[in-house]
Amino acid sequence: xxxxxxxxLTGAAGGLGTLMRGxxxxxxxxxxxxxxxxxxxxPDAVTADLADTEALREAVRGVxxxxxxxxxxxxxxxxxxxxxxxxxxxxxxxxARAEGVRRTVFASSNxxxxxxxxxxGDDPLIPVDTPRRPDTYYGLSKCFGEDLAQLYWDLHGxxxxxxxxxxxxxxxxxxxxxxxxLSPEDCARLFHAALTAEGVGHTVVYGxxxxxxxxxxxxxxxxxxxxxxxxxxxxxxxxIAEQGPLDPDNPDHACLGGQFTTNPPRWPx
Ligand code: NAI
Ligand code: 15L
Numbered sequence: 001x002x003x004x005x006x007x008x009l010t011g012a013a014g015g016l017g018t019l020m021r022g023x024x025x026x027x028x029x030x031x032x033x034x035x036x037x038x039x040x041x042x043p044d045a046v047t048a049d050l051a052d053t054e055a056l057r058e059a060v061r062g063v064x065x066x067x068x069x070x071x072x073x074x075x076x077x078x079x080x081x082x083x084x085x086x087x088x089x090x091x092x093x094x095x096a097r098a099e100g101v102r103r104t105v106f107a108s109s110n111x112x113x114x115x116x117x118x119x120x121g122d123d124p125l126i127p128v129d130t131p132r133r134p135d136t137y138y139g140l141s142k143c144f145g146e147d148l149a150q151l152y153w154d155l156h157g158x159x160x161x162x163x164x165x166x167x168x169x170x171x172x173x174x175x176x177x178x179x180x181x182l183s184p185e186d187c188a189r190l191f192h193a194a195l196t197a198e199g200v201g202h203t204v205v206y207g208x209x210x211x212x213x214x215x216x217x218x219x220x221x222x223x224x225x226x227x228x229x230x231x232x233x234x235x236x237x238x239x240i241a242e243q244g245p246l247d248p249d250n251p252d253h254a255c256l257g258g259q260f261t262t263n264p265p266r267w268p269x
Contacts, residue, residue, distance in 0.1 A: 004064030004103060004195050006030045010092065011069030012045060013037040016107070016168055016187070020067065023188035029195075034059045035070060050088030056095040065103040065195050068092055068145075075136040075264035085141035093148055097156050105194045108146055108162040108204070110180060110216075111139030114257020118179070118215050120248070125217040126256065128164075128204050135257035136264050146204060153202040161194035161224065164216075165207040172232045175243050176258045179213045183230035186210075190226045197224040212236075215256060 005028065011017045012033035021039075024031060033045035034056075048055035050070055060066060070092075071085040089106075096104060114135025116126055134140040142164075149160035166180030168187045182190070186209045194200070205221035208214055209230040218228070246253045255261045 004029070006032060006063045006065075007195065008032045008034060008060055008063045008066045008101075009069065010034045010050070010059075010066065011071065011107070012042070013039045014069060014073065016165075017069050019168070019170075019184040020069070020188060020191065023184060024067075024191065027188070027192045032059065032063055050084060050091055053091050053095065056091055057098060060092070060095045060099045060101050062099075063101055065105070066092070066096060066101055067105045067107075067191060067195075069107045071107075071141070072138065072267045074267045075138045075260065076267040078137045080267065080269075081137045081141045085138070086144050089141075089145045089148060093152050093158065096158060097152065102157075102159055103195060103200075104149070104158065104160045105191055106145050106149055106160050106162045108142045108164045109139060110164050110166050110206070111135050111257050111260050112142040112146065112164055114139050114255060114260050116256045117254060118256050126206075126215055127217050128206060128220045135255065135260040138264070139257065139260065146202075150202045159200050160202050161197070161200050162202065162204045163190060163194065163207040163221075164204065166216075168207070172235050172239065174258075175239050175246055176253065178232045178236050178239060179208075179211055179215045180256075180258075181209055181211055181230075181232040182207045183209045183228075186228040186230050189228065190221060190224075193221070193224040193226040200224065 007029045009031045013035035036049045039045035115133035146162045152158040167177045168182040172181040206216040210228040212233040
């Protein structure tokens, strides 16, 4: 497969979309931007909802690949999740199939497996084929997205790398994030690997930096050529001084999904 050059970035106005707009052009990508909200400083961005199938067809036409970030990124009502994350992701894959786009990178989430107990002590890292245990309707929608990607590979030959992102922010802000943080620079490295690796079919990977306190197994991500260079450990002393270490008796610290398993943060709209 020739290396993709033009890439549709959905969710371009969001937190991760904004970080990736800054970092991915250095890898040689020309980004076409799509979001329900206007993308600041980007007059050529497509402002449209994932429900708008015509706008999606036009947006994917002629691109080499897609990075699909758009959607509700926290817990919400089932109806809202259904519309944006489930129907919306289906609409995007249908547009990709119709326009012959061969490769998608899907922003899945650790919340697809959020109720999995976190490793403690010498427990092994969580493998990528651990049974799904979504912690929210949001996590459930990511399970749907992964299965949709598998179906479109098996049925239509469209390739996807589903990235179960941990926490991708400029810096980790909780002791949980010491285990699940994905630095923006490592995220760009991982997306680049996911766009360029040969023969991915449908591959599921965890998206984290090379954190000393890592909870999950990065083997399938590394097999794509991903080499994480960051480690949250440099933030550990400060975060543990402020918040204390992970507490075995705190339910927020029991499972991979953290607070999503107890009192999930909710989408504001
Ligand atoms: P965000 O909430 O900041 O951005 C999401 C963007 O999607 C927003 O700009 C929003 O306008 C757009 N959007 C929502 N519904 C839409 C619709 N129906 N049609 C078109 N656009 C729509 O979220 P963030 O943090 O940037 O995350 C991006 C993606 O990565 C999301 O799919 C999220 O679930 C996933 N993810 C992010 C993680 C993180 O740590 N940032 C961790 C795990 C997954
Ligand atoms: C996610 O899936 C969310 O989109 C993001 O906002 C963070 O909450 C992240 O998971 C996390 O688990 O920290």
